Amino acid sequence: MLPKFDFHVHTIYSDGSAPPERIVEIAEKRGLKAVAITDHGPGLSVGAEPSKFLILAQDVRVIREETEIQVLAGVESNITPDGNLDMGEEILRELDLVTAGVHYLRSGNCEEQAMEYMRVVRKALQSHKFDVLVHPLYYNKYLLPWIPPEDIEEFIQELARAGVAVELNSKYHTPDKTFIQECLREGVKVSVGTDAHHTEEVGRIEWQLSLLNRVGVRREDLVVDLI
Numbered sequence: 638m639l640p641k642f643d644f645h646v647h648t649i650y651s652d653g654s655a656p657p658e659r660i661v662e663i664a665e666k667r668g669l670k671a672v673a674i675t676d677h678g679p680g681l682s683v684g685a686e687p688s689k690f691l692i693l694a695q696d697v698r699v700i701r702e703e704t705e706i707q708v709l710a711g712v713e714s715n716i717t718p719d720g721n722l723d724m725g726e727e728i729l730r731e732l733d734l735v736t737a738g739v740h741y742l743r744s745g746n747c748e749e750q751a752m753e754y755m756r757v758v759r760k761a762l763q764s765h766k767f768d769v770l771v772h773p774l775y776y777n778k779y780l781l782p783w784i785p786p787e788d789i790e791e792f793i794q795e796l797a798r799a800g801v802a803v804e805l806n807s808k809y810h811t812p813d814k815t816f817i818q819e820c821l822r823e824g825v826k827v828s829v830g831t832d833a834h835h836t837e838e839v840g841r842i843e844w845q846l847s848l849l850n851r852v853g854v855r856r857e858d859l860v861v862d863l864i
């Protein structure tokens with residue numbers, strides 16, 4: 638049986654509705670082995686200021702004393718239009734899990750957005766260290782249909798070289814089975830995230846588990862034991 642974990646949860650530090658201790662309580666109740674608090678970075682209007690993440694990390698250290706499950710202090714940082722992360726190294730290195738995603742792109746049609754998405758993420762992969770790419774290929778919609786297959790192949794190889802895992806995100810139901818299979822073939826690890834903003838959503842990973850079982854994922858393909 639695959640271990641249950643949720644590495645993408647928001648709290649009152651950004652736009653979530655519950656404090657971290659409540660999230661951990663629920664995660665424990667739902668039988669998770671591990672949970673990561675990943676509030677939005679400062680690049681979003683609802684995001685937390687960088688210094689808040691140090692307080693969050695401190696909070697997590699206290700919570701760990703009172704639970705059996707693994708609790709990680711993390712961030713969902715924003716990949717900026719110039720391919721950087723919206724938080725500096727000095728804060729990121731204090732966190733257990735650095736995830737990153739694209740939340741703003743220049744406007745354009747789907748094809749232009751897909752190209753822009755690839756450009757900024759590739760740049761970020763070359764110059765920044767992060768652990769997980771959240772909701773891969775998603776920006777307003779799933780952009781994969783607008784990307785040539787050979788570009789996808791190269792993109793997955795770049796993820797593998799950078800040692801960055803891809804997230805199966807149940808809020809947007811991305812990425813799809815074929816993309817995950819290709820990632821696994823190339824040795825890209827897989828993370829699981831609900832993108833929960835409310836307690837009801839924490840640890841609801843049925844969609845991910847069903848897909849992971851269908852593709853025959855092994856425990857060692859998951860990021861859960863690595864971080």
Ligand SMILES: [Zn+2]
Pocket residue numbers: 713738740771772
């Ligand atoms: Zn996001």
Ligand SMILES: [Zn+2]
Pocket residue numbers: 645647713832
């Ligand atoms: Zn999120």
